[in-house]
Amino acid sequence: MILLRKPAPDRVHAYLAAQQREPCSYNFCGVTRDIPNVETPAGFVFDHRRVVIGTGDAAWHAARAAIESWVMFGNGWTELYAPIGAPRVGNVVGMLVRIGGCWWLNPCRVLYEIDEIQPVRRCGFGYGTLNDHAESGEERFLIEQDEMGQVWYDLAAFSRPRNPLARLFNPWVRHIQRRFGRESVVAMVDFVSRIAN
Template sequence: MALRPSADPAAYRSAPLTYREVGGTASESMPPGYHHVRESRPLGRGVELFDEAARRLLRWEMHRGAGLAVRATSAEAKPDAIVVLGLGPIRIPCRVIDVIDRVDRVDGIDGIDDRTDARRERGFAYGTLPGHPERGEERFVVRFDERTGAVSAHIRAFSTAGNAVVALGGPLNRLVQRVATRRYLDALLPT
């Protein structure tokens, strides 16, 4: 890999992920030995808001709204798509490892009623590729609760420094990650 990572996502098509715990953000108990992030934010109410937030998320608009340049092998997040995010001279290459589009149905509480409630989720997870400043995985999900109409955004991640320079940044790196996470969540708020 070049000293400065490429901005061309095609350059990473055969690159391996830089961590072993692929899919680790799918579980509430993420892999040990990493810094963990769990953040969420209410976005509002209604199925239209859910559909719009999910569309923006899956089409990389959340990343653009957070101030990042986006170059990807596909216009929408899909399995094995490569995205290279950019912040000034910094290149952040990732591979989509999972796309979430699910409905969880829950029958009436204790058989009291016959109603079936559902929680819908859409989103994706990606993992780091060589040249990324960190090693790890991040999952982005928009959730809709059919019973209450509530729409919320959720981010779950685990990471560690990808090189010695980043490792020296310690607490500053965590601050950057917190700011980026907040900006991602802000970018999904209705406009």
């Protein structure tokens, strides 16, 4: 949804409630769960960032708390509207961002959760775009602790422009996507270093 003015929170929540039954805007829901063992769907671009954000159990617990409180969205130029608490399957969330003088409200649905302890500890979730989103695709937010104790933040996404304006300004949209990826890493590193130390 594109708006000329920033919407009031009650309007955003009403909009997201109305999105509960909307389908995903693509037909491969859940595929990001299996990255790196899947191919990029035809017509989509693949973005992937994987960085060490800490070491040891304190870093693991801090990273888990970060994922469960949506810390990766705390960049100052986007606002996330999500139910209180950790991401849960079926949650409809909205990312509000100001681009080019307009406010874009992009709805997504949490499609799956990851909470594993074998063979390595893993925690995260994936969400997919709904029909009103400017893009079409899916994104996975994951933390892993390897056998050496290193804690990794792994952000992976498939996307393509859906809205005509997103297609027209695709180079800028791609810039915004890469910026979000970089800044989500910074938010995770900052949170983990503050909490774990």
